[in-house]
Amino acid sequence: MECNLKLKCPHCNTVYNIPDDKIPSNPNLKIKCRKCEGIISFKDDVLNETSDSDVKIESIIQKAKALPPISEILSKARDILTDENRDIRDLAEVLEKDQAMTARILKISNSAYYALKNPVNSVQQACVILGSEILLQMITLASTSKLLGKELKGYSISSGEVFSHSTGVAFASRLITLKTNPELSADAFSAGILHDAGKLLLDDDIIKVKDFFVAKVSSGTKIHIAEKEIFGFDHAQIGYEFLKRWNIPPKQLTAVRWHHEPSKSANDLLSYIVHTANEIIGMESDINIKDNANIDSNTLKILNLTYDQLEAIRQEAKIATEEVFHGFIS
Numbered sequence: 001m002e003c004n005l006k007l008k009c010p011h012c013n014t015v016y017n018i019p020d021d022k023i024p025s026n027p028n029l030k031i032k033c034r035k036c037e038g039i040i041s042f043k044d045d046v047l048n049e050t051s052d053s054d055v056k057i058e059s060i061i062q063k064a065k066a067l068p069p070i071s072e073i074l075s076k077a078r079d080i081l082t083d084e085n086r087d088i089r090d091l092a093e094v095l096e097k098d099q100a101m102t103a104r105i106l107k108i109s110n111s112a113y114y115a116l117k118n119p120v121n122s123v124q125q126a127c128v129i130l131g132s133e134i135l136l137q138m139i140t141l142a143s144t145s146k147l148l149g150k151e152l153k154g155y156s157i158s159s160g161e162v163f164s165h166s167t168g169v170a171f172a173s174r175l176i177t178l179k180t181n182p183e184l185s186a187d188a189f190s191a192g193i194l195h196d197a198g199k200l201l202l203d204d205d206i207i208k209v210k211d212f213f214v215a216k217v218s219s220g221t222k223i224h225i226a227e228k229e230i231f232g233f234d235h236a237q238i239g240y241e242f243l244k245r246w247n248i249p250p251k252q253l254t255a256v257r258w259h260h261e262p263s264k265s266a267n268d269l270l271s272y273i274v275h276t277a278n279e280i281i282g283m284e285s286d287i288n289i290k291d292n293a294n295i296d297s298n299t300l301k302i303l304n305l306t307y308d309q310l311e312a313i314r315q316e317a318k319i320a321t322e323e324v325f326h327g328f329i330s
Contacts (some may be wrong), residue, residue, distance in 0.1 A: 001284025003232035009033040009040050010257070013244075015284065016040075025215070030266075036250065039266040057233060061242050064201050073090075073101055074143040075247060081132045091135070095123045105135075113323035133186055134298045137174075140190050141167065152199055154213070155223075164325055165191050165281060172277035172317035179313075184270055191255040191274050198239030198256075199203070202227065224260045236260055262299070272302050280314040289314065302322050 007016045014035045031040050032040060053229050082088045095102055100124050109120040120126045122262035148163040157165075171193030177188040206213055209230055216226040224234040240257035248256075255274040258265035279294050289295060290307045293296065300306065 007040055009036060009038055010240075031043060038250075038254075057230060057241055058236060059240060060201050060205065061245070063204070064098050064242055068329075072141055073098060077139045078249075081136055088132055088135075089124065092124045092127045095139075101139075101142055104145060105138050108138045108141055110297060110323060111324045113320045135210065136186055137170075137189050140170070140193055142192050147197070147200065148193075150200055150203075152203045152206075154203040154210055155199055156214075157199075160325075162196070162319055167195060167325060168281040168317050168321040169193070169195055169274065169277045171320040172281050172313055175275050175317055176273045176277060176303065176305070176310075177312045179305060179309065180273065181269060184273070187249060187251045187255075187270060188273055188277075191252040191259075191270060192277055194239065194243060194252065195256050195259045195274050196235065196239065197243055198235030201238050201242055202231075205231065222260075234260070267302075269302070272299055275299070276303060276310065277313075277317070281317060283314075285318075298322055 006013070007018055011015075014033060032038070033040055060128070070174060073094060074238055077091055080091045080094070081088070089250060103121060105126060108114075109126045110190055114130070114134070116129065118187065120129060130138070144166070145163060148166050149310055150160045150162065151157070151159045152162060158166070170189045173188035173192035174185050177183075177185040196201075206227075213226055213230060216229065221229070223305055225233040236259055240253055243256060251270055254265060254268050255270040258268065258271040259274045259278055262268070262271040262275040276295055276299060279292060280289060283292055288307075289310050295307075300310075
């Protein structure tokens, strides 16, 4: 029987051929991918043919080769730290082969936030004193610093703001998980750092339509909505497709993809965590979290947090960001 409809899993890219007599009449129907068990929507992921959006996304991602890549050390570090048969000293050996990475790790280690009694002078020492999770945080910061050091002229965001915001969301995401689901803390920190990676890729195209884009945002349209209206996709989708090529863990990819629209994530907790962290870090300091309509009572119920707890997390994350950022650039 000839298949004239294809369905692609947005999580693992597995493509399913759907026979005519199996095509559902309800376009909102969702199914589970046999390979990765991710949720596939007939409405969102049908691929009758390659769409203009697919072509544009692929073209933008191809141009991303000009961006500084995330170091392979981050991937190796993740593998070592999640392997029970590997020793943390194995990680020190990997790090010491990259002098620039070593220097950045030591700067972060000795920043005010980590408040070590004595300065750390070697990666070996950092591995022993800090422990695997904190060390992975630092490697994530050091590995992404060049990537996040790009000024976004289209979005009118300085390089310092990109890195600072991403770091703040990473810390806030981790702090939220410590109160909700500690097992997600490492994924939360990494997803928080990478959540806006798509803006780095989309910025050149935003520049070309900047007046139109600025007019939309100035009129009250949210940035990701303005992107969709102009391009047919937003920076979250671009970031998801881009990071997938770097073998970022699926949990983190899902959170990056839905950090603006967690309700579409099939109740993925990490997506709600990164969404909430992004909202509270992006708010002006004098705005009360309760007045932020983007954090609704349903989100608080899912996270089992109060507005007061979120305010405390916001303050702690901002202090962490300032202290780490200051130590990093000094």
